Amino acid sequence: MNLKAGMVSNNSNDAAAERLDSMVDYMQTKDYQKKREPKPEPEAKPLVYIQGPKADDSTVRNMEIAANDPVGEDDEVLLLRARRLSALKQKQQKAKELKEQGHGIYREVNEKEFLPEVTSTQFVAVHFYHSKFARCELMHEKIGIVAHRVVQVKFLKTNAEEAPFFTERLNIIVLPCVILFKDGVAIDRIDGFEGLSHSDSFPTVRLESKICKAFKIEMSSDALDEEALDDGM
Numbered sequence: 001m002n003l004k005a006g007m008v009s010n011n012s013n014d015a016a017a018e019r020l021d022s023m024v025d026y027m028q029t030k031d032y033q034k035k036r037e038p039k040p041e042p043e044a045k046p047l048v049y050i051q052g053p054k055a056d057d058s059t060v061r062n063m064e065i066a067a068n069d070p071v072g073e074d075d076e077v078l079l080l081r082a083r084r085l086s087a088l089k090q091k092q093q094k095a096k097e098l099k100e101q102g103h104g105i106y107r108e109v110n111e112k113e114f115l116p117e118v119t120s121t122q123f124v125a126v127h128f129y130h131s132k133f134a135r136c137e138l139m140h141e142k143i144g145i146v147a148h149r150v151v152q153v154k155f156l157k158t159n160a161e162e163a164p165f166f167t168e169r170l171n172i173i174v175l176p177c178v179i180l181f182k183d184g185v186a187i188d189r190i191d192g193f194e195g196l197s198h199s200d201s202f203p204t205v206r207l208e209s210k211i212c213k214a215f216k217i218e219m220s221s222d223a224l225d226e227e228a229l230d231d232g233m
Helices: 010-027 030-036 057-068 075-100 111-118 134-149 164-169 204-215 221-232
Strands: 106-108 123-129 153-159 177-182 185-191
Touching (some): 106 134, 111 153, 134 153, 134 204, 185 204, 204 221
Parallel strands (some): 123 153
Antiparallel strands (some): 177 185
16 A cells, blocks of 8 residues: 555554564663663773973063063063153143243233233243334244243233333343243343344244243254254255
């Protein structure tokens, strides 16, 4: 008899029952039970530890450095970096304090305010100007740039006609005139464009260089770049 998929005959059921009975009888024999007993696991070999070189204090320190520093820099490099970071923080704090004292900007002062402003900090540059002089306008422009770059110096301006006492006492004849004060004492001056240019214009870097040399302080990085270009021209 031909059967289709999914159909079961009585003869096939009887044959399956006979095979099942035979398997149950075999599972009860000693031969089957012996095969079912678990096999003993192989004895594990003891672990062998290999002792490396003993780490001294310097090795431990280097390991700590390597852990904290992904590029594995040595002590000297890390110390140099720490010093530079400390110096940068001190410089930023100093700049903040100076700005609170009026540094970093170019401000106008009158004759009454002049003396307190000049004596309140170490480095001060005062531009005596005339409101109708073109060269004074150019000096305003240049000093405005330098004031933002060189925060160590307080930059002020005062109308020479409105400050006759100090104009006379400082013997100011040529305008523009920039007087440089250190600890309240005049130490240098720029009359007109003297030392800056023989024409009606000059590079900002020359003004910054002259002021910084007089006060013996460092020029700004921007000025150093401009100075290199100016020297190459």
